[in-house]
Structures are given as C-alpha cells and as structure tokens.
Amino acid sequence: MTQLMNKSIGELHDLLVKKKVTAKDLVLACIEECKKDTCNSFEATAFEEAIKASEKIKEVKDEEYLKGIPFLAKDNYSTKGIETTASSNILNGYIPLFDATVIEKLKRAGMILVGKTTMDELAMGGTGTSGHKGVTTNPYDHTRIVGGSSCGSASSVASGIVPFSLGSDTGDSVRKPASYAGIVGFKPTWGRISRFGLFPFAPSLDTVAYFTRNVKDASYILTCLAGKDKKDMSSSSRKKEKYQNYVLSHKTLKRIGCFKSVLDSIEEKAIKDAYLNVLNGLANKGYEIIYYDFPQYLLDSLYPTYMIISCAEATSNNANLDGIRFGPKADNDPQTYIEYMKQCRTKGFSSIIKRRFVIGSFSLLSANQDEMFTRAQKARRMIVEEMERFFDNIDYLLVPASYSKPKKVEDINYSWSKKTDFLENIMTIGNFGGYPSLTVPLTFIDGLPCGVNITGRTFEDGYVLSLGQEIEGITGLKNLVANKGE
C-alpha cells in the first residue's frame, strides 16, 4: 500500500477497474503520503472532503480513466470552500465561493481533490522560494529548489504523493519545475483550456498546465480539460479531440527543429550529450532534424519582453487585492481609502511582488508606454512571427528545458540580474505564441533530473504529446519518483 502513490494514473486506473483497490484506498494512501511530505508542498488540505468523495465511487469502468484518482491543485485555482491564497498574505483567509472550471471538470470526471499546493507568491517567480509558506524544495535534494512557480505541484508529483497535479504556466512555471523534478509538465495551447477560476497573473500568457509522470496520462488529462467554456471568452470553440489517440497510435509529425544558437550555448556537457543523444535517437527513428538560425537579437529580447508584458498585466490584474472586499483588513485605523488600500497592500505583498508591480506600472505610464510596454508587445509579435516562419517548414522545436542543475536554495537571490541568459528564458516562446509545449525527462546530472522541451504549432497538442512519448522511449525515463523504488 505504501508504494501505491508511486504509480501513474494509468496503473492506478487498472487497479481500480480490476477492483484490486478502491478509490478510498487511493485517497487514504494519498493522505498518508501528504502527511509525509518533506518538500513543503502544501498550502491547504481537504482530506475529509476527499474521503467523502471517494466513498461515493463504487465502481470504475474501463473508459473512466481518471475516476477515483487523487490529485492536487496549485493554490491559484479557485476551490469552493477551500482557502485559496496563491501563497500570498494578501489573500490569507480567502475562501472562494466557486470552483474553477478545470476543478469542476476534473471532479466531474471523478478525480478527487486532496489539497492545494505551494507556489511562488501570486505565481510570480521561477524558484519556488517566494511563497508566504517559505521555500519548497526538490525531492531529489532538499538543499536545492524544485523551481517554480508551480513548486508544490511539481514536488508532490515527483515525490510520489499524487500521480497528477494542476499547475499554471505564464513563462515556464510548469515546464521548468517539471525539468528539475524529473516529471512530465505540459502547457497546452492558450485558449484550449478555460482559465475561469485561475487567478490571473498575465492573462495573455497564462495557461492552465499540469504535471504527470508519463505522457499518456497527460494526454488523458487534456481530453478532460479541453473545450470552450462560456465563462471564459478567450477559450477556443475549436472542436476538442481525444488527445490520447495520438499517443496510443504513435501519431507524430516528422520534422524536428533545433536552434543552432541553443546548441552552441549549452555549457553543461551532460545536458548537451543527452540532448544530442535524443536528436540522434529521433533521427534513427526516421525523424528529420533541422538546425534553424533563430535571430540572436530576438532570443536576447525574450527576457525583457516577458518581464515587461507580464509585470504590466500583473499590476492591473492584482489591483483587485485591496483588502476591501476580501483578504486581511487594514489594522492601523486608516482615515482614507488610500491609506486603507496602502496598508493592506503594504503588508500583504512581499517586496519581490511590489518590485514587479512597480516595473509593470512604470512601463504602462503614458510617458513610458511607447518605449516599454508597446515596444515589448512589438517584440513579442516579432518573436511569434519568426516562430511562424519556423513552423512553415518544421513541426516541432526541441530544446533542453533546463541548462544546469537546480540551484541551491542558499544561492537564490532576488537581485535583478543585468545580464540574462537567453537559454533560461527560451520556453517563454511557448507563452508568447500560445503554443503547446511539453517537458519530459531528459537525463540526470549527479542524481538531479533535467528535462527536454517540445513545442509545436497551436492546437497541435496531440502531436506534441505523441512526440513526448517517442522521447520517453528513447531516454527510457518515465514514471520517475524521487527517493523511492529503483
């Protein structure tokens, strides 16, 4: 029983169908694992509700792939009746009145929500160290980060607490931690999944995204989550598909591109070797490998473009957090509404968040907007136009998802780096273009995982997943769980 939660959704599903376990067995096993969490993965738990929900499940049919499986959600999904703070003090005590559409859909499919996971405050950050509950660590090495912002969701899947957890991806907030945690992280096409109930960070980039331990599981999850939602006007009305069919029938496209400058810039030999090994493996399976010259100035503009757009949208999206209608109240007897809001926001946000708000506001001021926000949007368009040219002749972009071991917690500092490494921001391309983008395990360096990332054309989510499975076959890395098994 103790190893039950190391299994994938598919394996647990088989056990449920064959009545070797019950949904309640799974929830109880999951609760045990939650209690043994060593990474600081949890914001809130919903054990009682989960047990109750599991007791209602008497039978699981073969086609009910997700029914009876426990899962966790990042703390920026609105969950009815469960405190949701986005790991920020400004939302302490906030208990939502409604479920996010994705939570509703998963519940309807029979999945059981067991708890909420830690994150970088308000999803702003890539280290998993800035939430109000402190640092979330990497299950492979507790002195290191697991990455963020979806840190608790990544650590919980990697450490065998649940086979699936919801995250969200605005820059690479699922795909980067997936790389550091040795699991699958998938950000589907923007608009494929409703964002209703996801706390907004930067809506033009935000995507519902998630972690599993293999690609097949990820494809079933997308089939459940995809579709038009009348509560989210930006959700696509394009017909949804059975994405698992791409994976089950190994349906892929054949031309794989890699950026020359990326290949030339990888410093970590183990990563470069593993990456080339995968490219070779794919070439051997009949894929065409194409080296593409993506202009360096566009690669260098990824980070500033991302920062300006995301901070600008963030400062506006989080303006509702003023302490008037929800969240902790002001306590120093404010005399005006300005004092009231100032007090609430001063104590509610960490300094890192405030810095992002200042940058965002500054870039939107009419005196600066042309030079900063509008320019960033132009840069975004140029990056996407270049990617569209790339996709004219190439079906996938394949890059390493991380370029070094995850950092030591003690080495994290929040000072603003003057020189940025484009490699560390390469996956923001997926958000700029709204492309489906998938991280799967690539290799281990000194016992620490490193992933590889596949990006495809919008709405070709099925093809992206299917190539991910192909790579699982080449690396032999899937269903990984830290410090257990093997």
Add this chain to the structure above:
Amino acid sequence: MEFEPVIGVEIHVELKTKSKMFSSAPTSFGMPTNTMTVPYDLAFPGTMPIVNKEAVAYGIKVTKALNMTLDKTLYFDRKNYFYPDLPKGYQITQQFRPIGKDGYVIIIKDGQEKKIRVEQIHLEEDTAKQIHLSDISLIDFNRVGTPLIEIVSMPDMTSGEEAMKYVEAIKEIVTYLDVSDGKMENGSMRCDINISLKEKGSSVLGTKVECKNLNTLMNIKAAVDYEINRQKEILERGDKVEQETRRYDEGKKMTVLMRKKTDAVDYKYFREPNIIPIDLDDGFIYDAIHSMNKLPNEYRVELKEKGLDNYEIEELLKNRSFVLYFEDCLLLKVTSAKVLWNLLMVEVMGYLNKTEKNLEDLKFPKEYLVSLANLLADNKINSKQGKELLAKLLEENANPLELVKKLGLEQISDPKFVEEIVDRVLQNNAQSISDYKNGKDRALGYLVGQVMKESKGKCNPSLAKEMIQNKIGPCGKR
C-alpha cells in the same frame, strides 16, 4: 475684447439591458443594497468578463442613430486606477477603438438647424455607488458593472441653450431607441460639460473648466451660461481661468469649485487581455439596426405630413408612449389627426394626470378612441356629446359607436331634415329674427339653440347655424 465660448459635452448613458456589461448579474434600480451581484462584480480572483451581446446591440443602434461609423471589430481596454467603487482596480472601456466614430446630431436653434458633431461613443461599465455618512463610507455594488455608453461630442456648442438642446436631443434618441431610461434625475444619464472661452476669431483654445452635477436640462443651460459669464469676467479683469472641476449648485444658481486639476491621472490604458477582439457578425449588425425604434426626427416628418403643427408634434414627442399610441391610432383610418391629437393630448392626458394613471392603464381598444375622434371630426356629434362619450369611454370602457346609437346621440347632418326644423323654428320666432336684423347678434345663438332643442340635440349645430344665416341674411347694424 470679444470672447467666444467653446463647449463640449460628455454624456454617460446607463443602458437598460437585462444583465450587466460583463457579468450575468441583473441590472436594476432601487433594489436592496448589495443584492444584485455575482462574484465577477466584486472582482473575486479568477472571474472573467463576458461581453453582454444586448449591450453591444444597443451600442450599434446608438452608433447608427448618431450617424456614426461603426467599428465592426470590438476591442476593449483597461483604464487602471484605485478607487473603492472600482472593485477590479480597473474599468473595462474602449479607449483605443470605440464602437462608433465621427457622427452628428441636429439641433434646432432659432428655427435653424445646427449640426453638432459627435466624436465617438464607447461601451464601458459603471462603478459602484458610494454612500458617505459622517463617520463611515459605505459601498453598494448593485450598480457596479451596469453597461454604459459614453457619448463624446466635439466642442461645437457656443451657449447654454445649445448645450441643453444637444443633451435633450441625445436624451430623446436614447429613450426613443429604448436603450436607456435617460433619466437625468436618477443618474441613468449623466453629463459632464467642458467650457472654455477663446478670443473671437482665434484658433487658440482657452483653459477649460469641467462642469458636473447637472441633473436637469435647465441646470445645464443655467450652469453653462453662468460659467461663460464667470470666465468672461475673469478674462476681462486680465486674470487667468484655472483648469478645474466645478459642480452646479442648484440652490445658489452658480457653479462652485470641486477640485483643481493638477496633473491629470495617468490611467495606464492597455488592451483587455481576457477579451479577444470580437468580429461583429453581419447578421448581428443587421438585426440590431433593423430592430431600431423610430427616431424623433422621423416622427417629426411623418406627423407633419399627417397635418399636425410644430407645437402639437413637440408636445406629442415629449412622451414616447403617447407617440406610439398616436401612431397606432393613425393606422385605424383617422379623419382628422388634429382632432385625435386634441382628444389624446388634452382630454385623455388630462384625465390620466388627474387620476394619476398611465396610458397603459387604459383598458379600451384604440379603435374606440379613433371612433370618437371620427364622430367629432365628421360632425356626427357635437363637442358636448363628445365629452360625455369620452367620460363613458374612460370610466366604463364603453364603445362610443354603440353609445351613440343607444343614447340616440347621433348628430344629423342631413340637410333636408335640418332644413325642416330650421324652417319651423324660424316661423315660430319672428321676434328673434327681427332682433337679429336690428343688430342683436346673440339672437343667432338663440335660434340655433332652438333648433337643437327641437331636434333633441341631434342636429348638427354648425350646419343649422349656416342655414339660418343663409335664410335670414346678415346681422343688422344697431
């Protein structure tokens, strides 16, 4: 030095859609506080805006009515500022691509038409309502998110009267389109007016002052005229007009300072990322335009053709429900529109006012009123009889045609019948005839009265009068 006023008007019109601009909460006036909201209205995290189609259709109608160019793609933007009545910390509006551009309305001034250009209209959402008490401020979120159309004029007006007429024209249009109550007194239509003076003939504009709190048409005229004089006096003294916001104090009949405009607030506008630009479907636009109500100016032309004069037309246009009623009646073969107008706008309206009822409270079919009007217009009954029948109609919903038969009221205009009675009366009243010939003109009335008496009120009195005059010749001189 001579000065010319330059006046521009911004009007916020609350739309009477069933639900709010971006949420499913109902819009309603006068409900218990904080009961008309859904999570989006309070900006709970994760809620998203859904554009109200009905509000867009209303926007298209107003665009068309103001002769504007419609933007067939809808864009929305965020206007960012912190305020307690603004839960999201931003208002969704249309800063960069308004739904309508470059239109105009016509006002009539001194019998002349004047075109006032309308720069743009845009769709946006209203804020919540604040209630300030002595020790505490309260917020009622019922109003938050109510759809608004902001109508921005060009600075084409030059007097209080023109500003008033412009606002009146807009009010007429939005109420006739039935997209808004257009009630200035309860805030469903709110005006801000910008006023500045420039040297006559110069193209250099002066410093402008914004005027608020103008909740009646008369206040607009008064406030603008007051402000023009105030600024003129300042300039004539050689001082400078300061850029500021003033409100009209109805009691003092003057504008008073609200706040000095220091640096304008920077609203940090940017495109709303949760609403992808919406291409308006041609069918949707067609339906919106072809379901438009008739506008006041169309009625003006039509009613003139039916024979009403300007006074009658304007009185009728003051209330759309009367126009609709009148229009319906006209479809029923009306002998004289004027007679009908008189019945409806004098008699019926008088009755409704006295009994505090509305037009909708009238239970009789419109055919009855038209029958009554035609009986009068065709001289089948006299006005006294008309009044009796109307009273029965209003109080008992009685059919005038049936009543006329039942009560034997039908006026007789058959010349043979009338002449017979006239001759009899003349034979029996030689004294009156000679009085008349001797200059007593009142005697004619007496003779007509005798005819009416003889015929039990059925004779057409004007016909009888005409016949008597023909028979006894002109009135003599004393």
